[in-house]
Amino acid sequence: MSTQPAIGQSISRLEGFEKVTGSAKYAGEYNVPDLLYGYVVNSTITKGEILNFNADAALALPGVIKVFYYGNRPSLAWFNMQYADMDAPPGTPFRPLQDAEIKYNGQPIALVVAESFELAKYAATLVKVDYKEETFTTDLIANQASARSPKVGLATALKPPPPKPVGDFEAAYDTAFAKASGKFIHGTEHHNPLELFATTTIYEGKGKVTIYDKTQGTVNCQLYVGNVFGLHFKDVRVISPYVGGAFGSGLRPQYQLFLSVMAALELKRAVRVTLDRTQMFSFGHRPPTTQFTRFAAAADGSLRAINHTAIAETSRFEDYTEVVVNWAHMLYPAKNTLMEYKLVPLDVFSPLDMRAPGGSTGLHAVESTMDALSYQLGIDPLEFRLINYAEKDESTGRPYSSKELRKCYEEGAARFGWSERLPQPRSMKRGNKLVGYGMATGIWEAMQLPARAKALINAEGKLEVSSAVTDIGTGTLTVMTQIAADTLGLAMDDVTFSYGDSKMAFAPIQGGSFTVATVGSAIKAAGLALAKKLFRKAKQMQNSPLGKAKFEDVEFRDGLIALKAQPKAVIALKDIVSANKGRAIQSTNFNLPKVMKLKNYSRAAHSAAFVEVEVDEELGVINVTRAVTAVAAGKIINPKTARSQILGGMVWSISKALREETITDHNFGKYMNQNLGEYHIPVHADIHELDVIFVEEKDDIVNELGSKGIGEIGLAAMPAAIANAIFHATGKRINRFPIHLDDLM
Known part of the structure; x- marks a missing residue:
């Protein structure tokens, strides 16, 4: 009997045994002889310069080998390099230990190298630094007047700018039958993968290094190290078979890689640098973003005008961008559109892609505004989306390589029981709990x-x-x-x-x-x-x-x-x-990729999320009791691992909408909750009935496998669906994420 095809089969992860038994080795776990340990010293001010750096007390401890800082770092090729990272946005990449300047709070300013991790960490507390502080700005909302258009760079190919205006938006909006508008505020979110960022660099002699790194790109880190340290690429080997979560945090080489390699080359010893949980807040985050929407429709429910504006944070030294405002016109037809995206440079580290970057942010505004407009019109939110169903990508005029979003709506609504929804807000109750149903649409581009x-x-x-x-x-x-x-x-x-x-x-x-x-x-x-x-x-x-x-x-x-x-x-x-x-x-x-073939099509995965929430009428406590996400993503190679990806996105949706938030004290320019005790994420008790549907979708155009990515699409729609369900339950539309219980009391 012939072997059955493997594609399409639900097969358990081949490395699962190694991971659950602990035999899988991560970047900070390799047994290396004669290993030294590095611990990073971070700045305690937000902007200024180092006036005096004194490591004498640390160096006096037996077992402390060296303390690197800008005054004694080796000469590097890095400081003559504009780019050494294939994921770098336009601007000048951050250069650790370059000089005495402090660009953001928590900036790495020194590396203590010792015979043990504990000794290095203790010695770091003995390093004395005097600063000259300067005035800083970290508040996006207070500085929106300084917003400007992003600089254009290599990343534009993967992160296209907003589409050009179509028609006359202002005239169409002013004369429309029904209108809905909103201001949406998304706070800062920080990457907190289970595995801490770590690098183990083994000095092989004669300028050769073997590096175990937590990364999403071994080749990218190889190119980075080669460029920064002036090494031949073949003399740099980066190994990363197991990664304990990344979701964008490992796309760019992080500063512990730089410090580990620098110390290993200088000391000609193996050096491991591991960041602790607090230091995980010192690089990369989903940027705070303020959005404004204005949608208008005719009496029959057809959209006439769409305006979506976003203002986001970036650093002073790089223009990090996201695709935030492009989605509405990819999903819905309108003859009059106006999309704008601007940045505010602040005294922070450059933001970094976090699962569904831009999409989960932008679609919250789009889908909540669509929901509000459906209530204005007295049309069921699902029916309203079907009325405005686009068979092609309206923003480009190109057909989709495939699009089974309609099936997502149909199968998702049937599985969820959407027809049982009572239209009026606050009309459904379960004991002392208000019950709400909400839905939203998701989209994520299928790239190759x-x-x-x-x-x-x-x-x-x-x-x-x-x-x-x-x-x-x-x-x-x-x-x-x-x-x-x-x-x-x-x-x-x-x-x-x-x-x-x-x-x-x-x-x-x-x-x-x-x-x-x-x-x-x-x-x-x-x-x-x-x-x-x-x-x-x-x-x-x-x-x-x-x-x-x-x-x-x-x-x-x-x-x-x-x-x-x-x-x-x-x-x-x-x-x-x-x-x-x-x-x-x-x-x-x-x-x-078959560019000439693909240029005539838009390619995207689509989803529809349906959510039920319970809201305590007196206390405002919100609970997502059940949710269904229906996904159209071409050929599903492995339904089991694919389902896990969607479920992970759904859990993260609950986190994004209701839990996850980095608090900044703008008086200090500092993140105040740099730990998992105060940076709230869902626990098991927060997660209830989650269901995933993969609708059948055949695509002979998108790529040789007919498959679309599913990592992001699970997070694209559901945060907005949660917000919409809360409105249906309470009659209050909260446009700030995360939604707090005091918003509903």
Whole structure:
């Protein structure tokens, strides 16, 4: 019996056993002989300069090796480099230990290196620093008048600017039958993956280093280290097979990587630098953003005008941007549109992509405004979206490569029981709890980047595939193994996928929900090229039953090449290798997106989220009691790991809407709740009945696999659906995230 295709099967994660038993090694866990430990000293002021730096007391402790700061750091290629990071936004990347200037609160200003982590951490408390403080500005809302347009850079290709205005928005809005507007405020959110950021650098001698790093891009870190320290790229090896959560925080090389490599090269010893939980708040965050919307519709419910404006925070030294205001016109047709996006430079570190960057922020404003407009019109919120269903991307005029959003609405509403909703706010109760139903639409662009993959058949007839891509916990190892197995008709047990190592075939950073489309397509291309090579060699074998066959006449199954017309006419893959004098047969292929084909289409995953909330009528306590997310994302390679991704996004939606918030005291320019005791995220008791539906969607255009990314789409719609459900329950529309119970009391 032939091996069943692996793609489409719900297969448990192949590395699951290693992770739950603790045998999986993370960046800060590798056993390295003669290891030194570094602990970072962070600035205690927000802006100014260091007047005096004194590490004498720290250096007097036995076992303290060195304290690095701007005054004794080695000379680096970095300070002549404009960019050394493929994910850097326009501007000048932050340079650790460059000089005495302080650009933001918590900036790394020194590294204490000692024989143990505990000693290094204690010694850091003995470092004395005198500062000259300067006036700083960290408040977005108080400084919106200084907002300006973002600078254009390389990132524009992946983060397009707002679409140009269409029609005459102001005239259409002024004369419309029904209008809804809102001001939406999103506070700062910080990355808090379970695994702390850590780097273990092993000095190999003669300018060579092996680096274990928490990262979403081994090649990106390799290029960064090579550029910064003037090393040959082949002398820099970055390894990261296991990543304990990242969600964007590991897209860019973080400063512990720089400090670890710098110390290892200077001391010619292995050095590990691990950031503690408080230091995780000293880099990268979802930027606070203020949004303004104005939507207008005719009496029949058809949208006539859409205006969406966003003002977001960035640092003084880089223009970090998100796609916030582009979504409304991708989803809904309107003849008159006006979209604007501006930045306010502040004395903070550059923001950083966080799951569904821009999308989860922008769609809250879009979908809550759509909800408000549906109430103005007296039209069911789901029906209102169906009235305004767009068959194409209205912002570009291009058709979608596929779009089954209508099925998401239909299947999601049926599973949830949307028809049982009573239209009037505050009309549904359960005991002393107000009950609300809310829904919203989600969209996330389906992207694909260039990548390479290597595939070979070994002497045993087994397939070995490799790529430098990481697995940030999304199931990449499992899914890539499934794709590889199907390229040559093998069982998954006969396939080994190696990954997370910069010496392997090129892969870009893992993010943006493009990894399966990018690396998976490269694996499929390498597998197909290998299959053709094997077929050619099989034809040349003595007495080959495939001698007169064409490639389309054969199939690969069960470790064999077989004639389709004569299933018993076969050659084993291991026999082909044997005939090749036992030498493995391999192919390494670079896969490029089919740009000319794709430019005529918009490509996106879509979703519909349906949420039920209970709100205590007296106390204002909010509980998400159940939710359904229906997703259209092309071919689902592994429904089990895919469902986990959507569920994770749904949990994060509850966190974003109701819990997660970094508090800044603008008198100090400092984040005040830099710990998981006060930075609130959901616990098990907060999570109830969550359900996921994958609707059938066939897409022959989007990429070679017909698959769209699902990492972000699970977070795109549900935060807005929660806010809409709270309005239905209470009659109060709260447009500030997170929504606090005192907003409802």
